[in-house]
Amino acid sequence: MKNKEPLILAVVVFFTLATYYLVEPFAHSIMHKHFESEGFAYKDLPAITKKGNVARGKELVMGAGACTGCHAITSQGLEAPMNAVTAARSYGVNPPDLSNAGAVYDAKFLDALIKNPAHALMVEHKFTPESGKSYPMPKFYGAGGNMDQEVADMVAYLQSIAPKADKLTPAMAFETACGRCHAVRYEKWTQIGEKPEYKKKRDELEFNIRVLDYQDSLAKYMGTLPPDLSIYIRSRGEHYIKTFVENPQQYLKGTAMPRVGVNAEAADKVIEYLEDSGDTKRHERESVGKNVMIYIIIFAIFALLWKREVWRDLH
């Protein structure tokens, strides 16, 4: 009698894969919009034409640009003028510390942001003249000289004080780009900073109240409280998060989440941070996985030898 097992196996595998294909890749392609990343190129924004001057940029950031009137630059010893909760009461959100801004944000984006924040952030729909609201960070109208040059100077300054790309940690990238809006409770991150370990219950409650106050202002400003991103790496996946951050409007038309303007390296760091939070054991999974696979294959070889041995007399 001919051995039919290979044929049977082929049939089983075929129907299994067909079912898998239909309920997974196929069904998801129907259910979800799919956008390809543009590599964080921000093609809609004009390129920087001028070469920036760091020293001049520093003067502008501290002076005419008024950046430090709202933002901290702690790496340069400049504390925020207000604490996070008070700032959120005025602006809706705490302006981010600019120490790492030059490393996190794309240069072209920073340039466009300073000239017209709401436009660069793609939130103009929220701040129309009819709405009566204006974006909390003012447009920079120039300090009397060539405006393009002045902005390029400020960008150059921000880049000069920022850590080099290889010194930028995932947490730094996340805190600068997303941390003022999104909590990540699995990493103990709240919108007003990392939650310390408190010995006294009372101190902890006070901290929690400050977080709640902040979130109240934030929710009012955004129209909704931005979600905790602890395991968004599992619920949304890397591709979605990256392309969403690159252009939130393409997925959620009219959403309050701004296009934050991170560069490609910082986006990878943000993803790494979210993986540390929501897929913490991925390295262990890889290494244990490899060992288990080797073990099982050896087991399968022994199983084959045993079967041969036992069946030798049966044929």
Next chain:
Amino acid sequence: MAHFTKATSIKDWLNQRLAIEKVEKVMASEYWIPKNINFLWAMGMVLVITFTFLLVSGIFLLMYYQPNVDLAFDSVNYTIMREVDFGWLWRNVHGVAASVVFLIIYIHMFTAIYYGSYKKGREMIWISGMLLFVAFSAEAFSGYMLPWGQMSYWAGMVITNLFSGGSLHADGLVEWIRGDYVPAQAFLSRFFMLHVLLIPVAILGLIGLHFGALRIPHVNNQDGEEIDFDKESKKYLAGDKAGSKVIRFANDFMSKDMLVVAIYLVFFFYLVFYHYGFAMDPVNFDPANGLKTPTHIYPEWYFLWSYEILRPFSTNIGLMAFAFAQVIFMMLPFLDRSPNTVPASRRGLFKYWFWAMLIDMIILTAMGKVPPIEPFGTIGFYAALTFIGLWIALPIITMFEKKA
């Protein structure tokens, strides 16, 4: 009282009290299996192994899981996935096994249908098997509630709603099942109880029944041959192993079982470590939120075919079709009117019936997942009609089947 003598060895001591030699014979060395069976007959062992994985990983998960609506989600996604050593491994094993076990059950079922292993004395094997399918379905559904994510909550909502019976408006029954108007703490607690106690106990009992049901009729074989087990086993014991049509369960068949199990485990652990996403829906990684309905609500893949039988019709007809789909497989031994216990390939029209049923169920499965937009709505509708039609046709086509 029986007569006991001073034991000569530990084995003898046990033998006098537990008859272990006899048990070993009955269960293994003289439990006779036909020789002409292929690897599909090892699916039972594959199921036993998978169920064992579920049980063991479940015990580990149970030590850290918190059945409380405020804590459940983080006890799974934070405590088990991050804090507990190898908690992630137990969860991946549990999740993947829960999904793969249904793939194997379906293969096992369709094997039985193809070879006619539900007829001529094997009806109880089939019926106990279908009861196991029902119990596993309940186990899977209740387990799916426990992480208390968005899909847990909304699938729980949708499925328990079915019990209102459409225009019967049995809302009281739905509330009774949920213990509340909506899925909440009472709901989670009782599904937790069902998942870790009542249904597993039922499953263990049914597995016993399923194995017991095999004893008298023996397992079927791939050629539809009627084997005289007494005669053939004597031949085997007399030394004509090659000439006998039967083999011992252990080690003869067991060695083949283990080979299939080993190959299966390569596949299984590949999924556990490198491709587990299909078994843990992304939507369920958002915490349950009764105020925010997910865009797409769908059950796990193994329920999709019956879900799709419900969906294309109006509420009442849909529910009737759904109820039909739930019980009809159980009736198979009585709906198949042909006396032939041979592979479908030798059974005339039944051969086409088999493949049509398989393909139709795969189409239903696919259409159950995608949103009911065109053309999927129409495809799903006709696939559901085909399913019902095939079952109505079954007694007729098998009645006229020629003796093979």
